[in-house]
Amino acid sequence: MEYKFSDLANGLKASEIRELLKLTAQPEIISFAGGLPAPELFPLEELKKVDIAIIDKEGKAAVQYGTTEGYVPLRQHICERMKKSFMVDCGIDEVFITSGSQQGLSFIPQIFINPGDIMLVESPxxxxxxxxxxLCGPKFVELPTDDKGVIPEELEKILKQYGDKIRLAYVIPEFQNPTGVTWPIERRKAFMELINQYNFPVIEDDPYGELRYDGxxxxxxxxxxxxxNIIFLGSFSKIMMPGLRVAWMVADPAIIDKCVKYKQAADLQTSSFAQRQVSFFLDMFDIDAHIKDICDLYGKRRTLMLDKMKEYFPAECKFTYPEGGLFxxxxxxxxxxxxxxxxxxLEKKVAYVPGGAFYPNGGGENxxxxxxxxxxxxxxxxxxxxxxxxxKEEIAKMK
Amino acid sequence: MEYKFSDLANGLKASEIRELLKLTAQPEIISFAGGLPAPELFPLEELKKVDIAIIDKEGKAAVQYGTTEGYVPLRQHICERMKKSFMVDCGIDEVFITSGSQQGLSFIPQIFINPGDIMLVESPxxxxxxxxxxLCGPKFVELPTDDKGVIPEELEKILKQYGDKIRLAYVIPEFQNPTGVTWPIERRKAFMELINQYNFPVIEDDPYGELRYDGxxxxxxxxxxxxxNIIFLGSFSKIMMPGLRVAWMVADPAIIDKCVKYKQAADLQTSSFAQRQVSFFLDMFDIDAHIKDICDLYGKRRTLMLDKMKEYFPAECKFTYPEGGLFxxxxxxxxxxxxxxxxxxLEKKVAYVPGGAFYPNGGGENxxxxxxxxxxxxxxxxxxxxxxxxxKEEIAKMK
Known part of the structure; x- marks a missing residue:
C-alpha cells in the first residue's frame, strides 16, 4: 500500500557513505571510501577474557536493565581518560554513555534546536x-576553514551577522573529518574567546583525538x-572496537540531564553488556599500549599513502597532511x-568519497x-x- | 550558565517509572513497581559459551561496523520465530533490528507523525x-477498553469522527501493559476489519507474547x-536478557526502509556483538525450553499474587486476571x-506504579x-x- 509518511520521513536520505560502502564491499575493490578501523588490530583474545570476567564477576547485573546515564565504573574510567588524553577535569555527573558518537550527534540538536534555528558547522x-x-531541521551556516581549521576572522563575521539566533555549533578540531586538519592552539584560543563572548553551546567531536602519529x-x-559551552564527544570505536557501539559525552550536568531524559524515551539505555565489555577491558588491559599499536600501524599507512600521492597524483591535485586520525x-x-x-x-576498482556530501549547502564538488x-x-x-x-588522464583532457 | 533549550527539551520529563525505580531500589522494599525480568533465570553460563563461540567463529566481524538493517542470521532466526510464535510469514527484508523495543517505539512515530497529527492509543x-x-508531538486520542481490550464499537465511533486525520495507532493486544488484558480473536478480527477500512498504520507491540501461562x-x-498496516514489535528482553538491548520490528519493506534511514542518522546500528549474542544463543541453545522455564516461574508467581490479592485486598478493589505477561x-x-x-x-516498604501515568490525557488516578x-x-x-x-485502612476511612 501507499503510506502517508511524515515530512521528516519524506526528507530522509540514505547516508551516501553507507550506500557507497555497500557498492565498495566487493573484495576486489581497493576502497579508500570508508572510515573503518583496521580489523587486524581488534583485541579479540582480550575480549574473550573480558566477557568471561564480566559474567563471573557481575553475573546477572551485566544483562539486566541498567540506568540511562550509563554504567558507573565506565563513567569513572572516562573521567580518568578525559584528564589523561584530553586534559579535561570532569566529574561522573558530567559523563553520559551513548550508543556510539552518532547517538550523541543525534541527541544534542534535539535538545537545542527548534526547526529553522541556526547551527554553525565547519565547511566541509x-x-x-x-x-x-x-532530523531537527536546522538552518546550516558554514564556517570557512583553511589548513588550520576554522578561521577566527570569518567566524567573527558570522557571529556578528547572526548573533543570538545561533543555537548550536559543531566542530572537529582534531584530525577533522573529512579534511584531516588539526587546529593549532592559537586558533583554539581565538575560537573559545569568541564563543564565550556570544555564549552558545558547541559540540566538540573528537573520535580520533588519541590517534596522533606525529606533532x-x-x-x-x-x-x-x-x-x-563545550559538549565533548568521545568514542571507543576507533581505539577499541566500533561494533560494540559505546561512546560518551562530557557536558554540563544540565545538558546531560536533558540528554538522559531524551534517551529514556529514545532507547532507555546503551547495552549493559557492551558497556561492561569496554569497562572491563580498561580494567584488565593496557589501552594505551593498544592505542600505540594502532598509531604505529595507521601512521605507517598515512605516511605511505601521502608519499604515494606525491609520487602518482598529478601536480594539479592538492591534499592535506593529517598528523593523526583516518583521512x-x-x-x-x-x-x-x-x-x-x-x-x-570504480572501473579501476578503486573508491573514495566525493566531497560534495560534506557541504550542507552544496559546493565542494572538486x-x-x-x-x-x-x-x-x-x-x-x-x-x-x-x-x-x-x-592524470582527466586533467590532461581539460587542457 | 543558563542554556536555551529547544521546545522539545523544555517539555521532556523523566520517565515516572524509572524515577520510581530509583526510589524503590533499596533492598528492603518489596517492589511490584518495575517490569524487570527475573534475573535468576538469565542464562549466564550459556552466554559465556555463546561469547566464546562468537569470537572463535566470527572474529573481527563481530566487533566491526555492520549494516543498519541488522545481522542477517539473526533476522533469519526472527523470520522463523515469527512463524512459530506469532503465526506470521515474513521475509528477511521485512525484519529490522532495533536497540530494544523502545527504539522501535521512538522511530515509528518519527516516520508517520507530524506535530499535531492524531495518534490512537489504548486507554490506558x-x-x-x-x-x-x-517526542513527535502527536495529539493522543484514547481508545476505550474493557477486560477484552479495545471495544470495536468505540473504535468505530472514533474512526468516524477523526477519519483520515488519524496517522498511527498503538496497541498491545497480548497481556497488555499495564492491564494484563488479552484481546480474544473476535476482537482482533473486528479491529482488523476497521483498520483495513480506514487504512492507517498500527503498531502491534508484543514484548510478552511468548510468556503465556494458561489459555x-x-x-x-x-x-x-x-x-x-501492522507494524509488529518483538523483543528478546523478556525471553532472554534485557541488558543486551536487542529487539525487532516486522513491517512492510517501505516502512523498514524509512526506519533504516532514520537509524543511520540516529545511531548507525545496534551493537554488532549484542546481535550475535542473541543469534548464537538461538543457534546453540533451546530457547523454547528456556521460555518454558520462564513461564513456569512467572505463572506460579502470577497465580500466587492473584490468590493473595483475593485473600488480602478489600472486596472494593477489582483487578484483572492476566493469562501471561508481567502485570x-x-x-x-x-x-x-x-x-x-x-x-x-512506601512507608510499609511496598511499591506499585500509580495508574495516572498510563493515561496520556489525564485520569485513571484510582x-x-x-x-x-x-x-x-x-x-x-x-x-x-x-x-x-x-x-483496607484507606477504604475504611472513606466510609
Whole structure:
C-alpha cells in the first residue's frame, strides 16, 4: 500500500557513505571510501577474557536493565581518560554513555534546536553528523576553514551577522573529518574567546583525538571551557572496537540531564553488556599500549599513502597532511567533479568519497576524501597508483 | 550558565517509572513497581559459551561496523520465530533490528507523525511508549477498553469522527501493559476489519507474547494483516536478557526502509556483538525450553499474587486476571488516588506504579499496576498482605 509518511520521513536520505560502502564491499575493490578501523588490530583474545570476567564477576547485573546515564565504573574510567588524553577535569555527573558518537550527534540538536534555528558547522564537515542534525531541521551556516581549521576572522563575521539566533555549533578540531586538519592552539584560543563572548553551546567531536602519529598534542576545547559551552564527544570505536557501539559525552550536568531524559524515551539505555565489555577491558588491559599499536600501524599507512600521492597524483591535485586520525582530503582543479569521476574510478576498482556530501549547502564538488586506516600497504600503493592514472588522464583532457 | 533549550527539551520529563525505580531500589522494599525480568533465570553460563563461540567463529566481524538493517542470521532466526510464535510469514527484508523495543517505539512515530497529527492509543497504555511518542508531538486520542481490550464499537465511533486525520495507532493486544488484558480473536478480527477500512498504520507491540501461562494462543494482528498496516514489535528482553538491548520490528519493506534511514542518522546500528549474542544463543541453545522455564516461574508467581490479592485486598478493589505477561491492574473505588497513597505504601516498604501515568490525557488516578515477575514467592505474599492492610485502612476511612 501507499503510506502517508511524515515530512521528516519524506526528507530522509540514505547516508551516501553507507550506500557507497555497500557498492565498495566487493573484495576486489581497493576502497579508500570508508572510515573503518583496521580489523587486524581488534583485541579479540582480550575480549574473550573480558566477557568471561564480566559474567563471573557481575553475573546477572551485566544483562539486566541498567540506568540511562550509563554504567558507573565506565563513567569513572572516562573521567580518568578525559584528564589523561584530553586534559579535561570532569566529574561522573558530567559523563553520559551513548550508543556510539552518532547517538550523541543525534541527541544534542534535539535538545537545542527548534526547526529553522541556526547551527554553525565547519565547511566541509562530517556528513554523518549532518545527517543526524537534519532530523531537527536546522538552518546550516558554514564556517570557512583553511589548513588550520576554522578561521577566527570569518567566524567573527558570522557571529556578528547572526548573533543570538545561533543555537548550536559543531566542530572537529582534531584530525577533522573529512579534511584531516588539526587546529593549532592559537586558533583554539581565538575560537573559545569568541564563543564565550556570544555564549552558545558547541559540540566538540573528537573520535580520533588519541590517534596522533606525529606533532604535539593540542589541548581540547573542552579543557579551555570555563563557561560550560563545550559538549565533548568521545568514542571507543576507533581505539577499541566500533561494533560494540559505546561512546560518551562530557557536558554540563544540565545538558546531560536533558540528554538522559531524551534517551529514556529514545532507547532507555546503551547495552549493559557492551558497556561492561569496554569497562572491563580498561580494567584488565593496557589501552594505551593498544592505542600505540594502532598509531604505529595507521601512521605507517598515512605516511605511505601521502608519499604515494606525491609520487602518482598529478601536480594539479592538492591534499592535506593529517598528523593523526583516518583521512586526507584532496582538492582537484576547479571545474572537476569528484562524483562524476566515480564511475571511472570504480572501473579501476578503486573508491573514495566525493566531497560534495560534506557541504550542507552544496559546493565542494572538486574534492574527495581518502581513508588510509583499513587498507594494507600493498593495496594503498596500488590503489593510489590507479587513482593517479585516472586523475592524470582527466586533467590532461581539460587542457 | 543558563542554556536555551529547544521546545522539545523544555517539555521532556523523566520517565515516572524509572524515577520510581530509583526510589524503590533499596533492598528492603518489596517492589511490584518495575517490569524487570527475573534475573535468576538469565542464562549466564550459556552466554559465556555463546561469547566464546562468537569470537572463535566470527572474529573481527563481530566487533566491526555492520549494516543498519541488522545481522542477517539473526533476522533469519526472527523470520522463523515469527512463524512459530506469532503465526506470521515474513521475509528477511521485512525484519529490522532495533536497540530494544523502545527504539522501535521512538522511530515509528518519527516516520508517520507530524506535530499535531492524531495518534490512537489504548486507554490506558504503556507509559514508556507514550514518552517515546511525545517526542513527535502527536495529539493522543484514547481508545476505550474493557477486560477484552479495545471495544470495536468505540473504535468505530472514533474512526468516524477523526477519519483520515488519524496517522498511527498503538496497541498491545497480548497481556497488555499495564492491564494484563488479552484481546480474544473476535476482537482482533473486528479491529482488523476497521483498520483495513480506514487504512492507517498500527503498531502491534508484543514484548510478552511468548510468556503465556494458561489459555490458548491467539493469532497476532500481524498474522491477519493483508494490507501492510501492522507494524509488529518483538523483543528478546523478556525471553532472554534485557541488558543486551536487542529487539525487532516486522513491517512492510517501505516502512523498514524509512526506519533504516532514520537509524543511520540516529545511531548507525545496534551493537554488532549484542546481535550475535542473541543469534548464537538461538543457534546453540533451546530457547523454547528456556521460555518454558520462564513461564513456569512467572505463572506460579502470577497465580500466587492473584490468590493473595483475593485473600488480602478489600472486596472494593477489582483487578484483572492476566493469562501471561508481567502485570495485573488494580482498580480502586472511585475517588481514591493511587499516587496520593504512595507515601503510605512506601512507608510499609511496598511499591506499585500509580495508574495516572498510563493515561496520556489525564485520569485513571484510582488505578495502579502490579508486577509479579521479579519478586520471590515469600515477598509476593508479604507485599500483597502489607498492601492489603493499607488499602483496607484507606477504604475504611472513606466510609
Amino acid at each position: 564537515t562530517y556528513l554523518g553528523a549532518l545527517n543526524a542534525f537534519k 604535539d598534542k593540542v589541548p581540547s576545547l573542552k579543557s579551555m571551557d570555563t563557561k560550560g 586526507t582530503w584532496v582538492e582537484l582543479p576547479e571545474g572537476m567533479d569528484a562524483k562524476e569521476l566515480m564511475p571511472k574510478v 574534492h574527495f576524501r581518502m581513508n588510509y586506516s583499513c587498507m594494507p600497504e600493498d593495496k594503498i600503493v596500488e590503489g593510489v597508483k590507479r587513482l593517479g592514472d585516472v586523475l | 497504555t504503556y507509559l514508556g511508549a507514550l514518552n517515546a511518542f511525545k 490458548d494462543k491467539v493469532p497476532s494482528l500481524k498474522s491477519m494483516d493483508t494490507k501492510g 495485573t491492574w488494580v482498580e480502586l473505588p472511585e475517588g481514591m488516588d493511587a499516587k496520593e497513597l504512595m507515601p503510605k505504601v 488505578h495502579f499496576r502490579m508486577n509479579y515477575s521479579c519478586m520471590p514467592e515469600d515477598k509476593i505474599v508479604e507485599g500483597v498482605k502489607r498492601l492489603g492492610d493499607v488499602l
